[in-house]
Amino acid sequence: MSVVAAIPKAEFDWKPLALLGGVALLGLPLIGSPSTWVTLTVAGLAMGLIVFIIASGLTLVFGLMDVLNFGHGVFIATGAFVATSVMGGMGGWAGSPNLLLNLGAIFTAMLAAMTVAGALGWAFERVIVRPVYGQHLKQILITMGGMIVGEEVIKVIWGPQQQPLPLPAALRGSFVYGDVAIEKYRVLAVLIGLLVFALLLWVLGRTKIGLLVRAGVQDREMVESLGYRIRRLFVGVFVAGSALAGLGGVMWGLYQQIVTPQIGAQVNVLIFIVIIIGGLGSTLGCFVGALLVGLLANYTGFLAPKVALFSNIALMVAILLWRPQGLYPVKS
Amino acid sequence: MSVPEPAADSGASGSATRRASIITRVLSHDLPRNRWLAVALVLVVLGLAFAPFVFPGSKALGVAAKMLVFIVLVASYDLLLGYTGIVSFAHTMFFGIGAYGVAIASTAMGPGWPAVAVGCAAALAISLALSLLIGLFSLRVKAMFYAMITLAVASAFQTLASQLSDYTGGEDGLSFKTPEWLSPAFEPLTEPLLGVTVDGKLITYYLLFVVAVLLFLLMLRIVNSPFGRVLQAIRENDFRAEAIGYRTVVYRTLSNVLSALFATLAGVLLALWLRYTGPDTTLSFEIMLDILLIVVIGGMGTLYGAVIGSVLFVLAQNYLQDLLKLAANAFENVPVLSAVLTPDRWLLWLGVLFVLSVYHFPTGIVGRLRALRPGG
Numbered sequence: 001m002s003v004v005a006a007i008p009k010a011e012f013d014w015k016p017l018a019l020l021g022g023v024a025l026l027g028l029p030l031i032g033s034p035s036t037w038v039t040l041t042v043a044g045l046a047m048g049l050i051v052f053i054i055a056s057g058l059t060l061v062f063g064l065m066d067v068l069n070f071g072h073g074v075f076i077a078t079g080a081f082v083a084t085s086v087m088g089g090m091g092g093w094a095g096s097p098n099l100l101l102n103l104g105a106i107f108t109a110m111l112a113a114m115t116v117a118g119a120l121g122w123a124f125e126r127v128i129v130r131p132v133y134g135q136h137l138k139q140i141l142i143t144m145g146g147m148i149v150g151e152e153v154i155k156v157i158w159g160p161q162q163q164p165l166p167l168p169a170a171l172r173g174s175f176v177y178g179d180v181a182i183e184k185y186r187v188l189a190v191l192i193g194l195l196v197f198a199l200l201l202w203v204l205g206r207t208k209i210g211l212l213v214r215a216g217v218q219d220r221e222m223v224e225s226l227g228y229r230i231r232r233l234f235v236g237v238f239v240a241g242s243a244l245a246g247l248g249g250v251m252w253g254l255y256q257q258i259v260t261p262q263i264g265a266q267v268n269v270l271i272f273i274v275i276i277i278g279g280l281g282s283t284l285g286c287f288v289g290a291l292l293v294g295l296l297a298n299y300t301g302f303l304a305p306k307v308a309l310f311s312n313i314a315l316m317v318a319i320l321l322w323r324p325q326g327l328y329p330v331k332s
Numbered sequence: 333m334s335v336p337e338p339a340a341d342s343g344a345s346g347s348a349t350r351r352a353s354i355i356t357r358v359l360s361h362d363l364p365r366n367r368w369l370a371v372a373l374v375l376v377v378l379g380l381a382f383a384p385f386v387f388p389g390s391k392a393l394g395v396a397a398k399m400l401v402f403i404v405l406v407a408s409y410d411l412l413l414g415y416t417g418i419v420s421f422a423h424t425m426f427f428g429i430g431a432y433g434v435a436i437a438s439t440a441m442g443p444g445w446p447a448v449a450v451g452c453a454a455a456l457a458i459s460l461a462l463s464l465l466i467g468l469f470s471l472r473v474k475a476m477f478y479a480m481i482t483l484a485v486a487s488a489f490q491t492l493a494s495q496l497s498d499y500t501g502g503e504d505g506l507s508f509k510t511p512e513w514l515s516p517a518f519e520p521l522t523e524p525l526l527g528v529t530v531d532g533k534l535i536t537y538y539l540l541f542v543v544a545v546l547l548f549l550l551m552l553r554i555v556n557s558p559f560g561r562v563l564q565a566i567r568e569n570d571f572r573a574e575a576i577g578y579r580t581v582v583y584r585t586l587s588n589v590l591s592a593l594f595a596t597l598a599g600v601l602l603a604l605w606l607r608y609t610g611p612d613t614t615l616s617f618e619i620m621l622d623i624l625l626i627v628v629i630g631g632m633g634t635l636y637g638a639v640i641g642s643v644l645f646v647l648a649q650n651y652l653q654d655l656l657k658l659a660a661n662a663f664e665n666v667p668v669l670s671a672v673l674t675p676d677r678w679l680l681w682l683g684v685l686f687v688l689s690v691y692h693f694p695t696g697i698v699g700r701l702r703a704l705r706p707g708g
Contacts, residue, residue: 141419141690144624
């Protein structure tokens with residue numbers, strides 16, 4: 001008991017969360033109308049949570065193995081394109097006005113996308129990433145090369161044109177309360193996003209696997225010396241991260257309602273900004289960073305559309321000036 | 333640029349030795365060190381020097397000019413990636429700044445040499461400031477971090493260029509007139525020279541050739557100077573370099589700035605040749621990937637790799653597609669093969685080649701040749 005007492009409990013760092021709340025509150029007077037603010041906030045949360053789903057795997061993989069996968073975008077694009085095929089094939093379900101059938105189509109598409117993206121992730125780790133562990137320069141080059149090849153293969157399978165990914169009938173349109181209008185799909189996106197976040201928190205915080213992953217992020221060698229095969233753990237995290245990216249790809253595609261082969265490269269920039277803001281390797285930082293990016297993009301998009309295009313970069317610079325290692329630095 | 337014959341042995345006459353020593357000095361004592369590489373380089377230099385006469389036609393000349401621009405551009409990237417070990421995805425940004433500098437100045441001031449000079453100087457100043465800023469801001473940390481930051485900055489710059497459409501022409505880009513001497517309508521000689529009409533296009537080509545050779549030799553000088561050795565030391569082991577007493581941040585930043593300036597000049601050359609600047613020809617991420625492919629396939633850490641890589645890549649880009657068309661036609665009835673072999677998918681094959689060469693030939697074509705046999 002005395003040993004436990006001797007270890008001071010790490011104090012939780014509230015400042016980034018306070019910043020998030022501050023940004024949301026600051027948006028209210030700037031935007032003026034509360035109903036618009038609610039709409040924008042929900043849109044921002046939806047976007048942020050989708051980005052979080054995509055980026056969480058990337059940041060964990062980096063924290064665990066010091067591997068940064070520049071080809072993460074391939075999984076996003078794969079997920080989105082698998083969804084176009086599945087939703088297209090289930091046109092009857094997706095087109096019917098019944099909400100349950102619609103959700104069935106979406107969840108089938110998500111499941112298929114996660115399976116394919118996860119399998120691809122497993123192959124990607126095996127073929128592309130494994131031979132270059134510990135060599136950062138080669139890693140950047142080779143994962144970038146994997147991205148080029150992946151994008152071209154997608155063009156071979158689905159064609160180089162953009163594909164429509166329409167929302168199912170019952171999910172189009174908005175809920176209206178008074179003068180507040182909230183798009184239905186965004187509510188669904190927020191729900192799924194929160195569910196994934198809760199699931200991740202539970203796995204990372206309450207299970208043995210999660211304990212090992214967190215310990216591995218802190219100190220890989222120590223975990224290895226205690227007899228755990230961190231490589232195997234890492235492959236699991238890589239596959240899970242890829243599957244999550246596939247899920248995020250489906251959600252992003254439905255959000256934009258259109259899918260292009262370049263979607264991966266486009267979202268890549270966004271998720272890099274998010275994981276830099278959050279602190280490389282930190283899941284909580286990734287969450288806060290993604291929500292910040294989502295909220296800010298929607299607020300500035302409403303207030304000053306021209307500025308909105310640079311809001312991410314501005315946010316990144318501001319955060320790095322405040323905390324050079326990101327919101328929640330993982331390692332010193 | 334000329335490349336030595338297999339080195340004169342000690343018994344050769346005095347003039348031959350002197351000639352060899354001049355060549356050695358021009359090449360900054362960085363000889364090809366392989367017979368086949370030397371032969372290839374001589375062929376490239378001769379081919380580019382006499383391209384208008386040997387390969388007539390405007391397409392061939394365009395291909396040759398693109399090679400010249402890419403040699404400078406890729407060599408400048410190699411300065412950063414191959415010699416200093418820094419991955420940047422913002423290289424096309426500086427390339428674009430150079431191209432847009434000339435285009436905007438020529439549009440605003442009217443065509444002429446003053447516009448080119450002003451555009452070039454302004455572009456160099458902007459590149460200097462930007463690269464210094466990015467370098468000091470992010471080169472202190474890990475290589476990965478720098479790669480990600482530059483990726484974000486480059487995409488923001490691309491958006492900026494398309495948003496400032498009053499100046500940059502947005503997505504359409506800018507077409508402009510070059511100085512009179514360089515315009516295709518300018519024909520100083522009434523008689524064709526060796527069967528080729530001497531016009532502004534030809535003069536532009538030789539301007540590009542001379543500038544590209546000078547810039548290349550200058551870069552060769554830089555990487556083979558004591559400064560260049562420090563960069564290589566940082567690439568090999570930055571901790572040790574710092575321990576010996578070199579401020580690695582300073583050297584990294586300098587390397588970043590130099591490479592940005594050379595890329596800017598490559599952009600100026602491209603603008604002069606095309607008389608057009610647009611996001612697709614300068615700023616797009618595809619060009620960044622092209623540069624990466626060329627550096628790795630040609631050979632990182634050897635400027636000659638940039639030459640060989642650029643020539644092969646531009647040739648492939650312009651002629652491999654015809655070859656793939658033949659192959660696609662041959663396998664027209666085979667479902668998967670025909671889809672994979674269409675000329676539109678040529679980047680797929682280059683991507684595979686890229687991945688394979690990072691694994692198996694990390695030193696690229698030039699490194700392989702040099703390791704083969706210490707000939708030449």
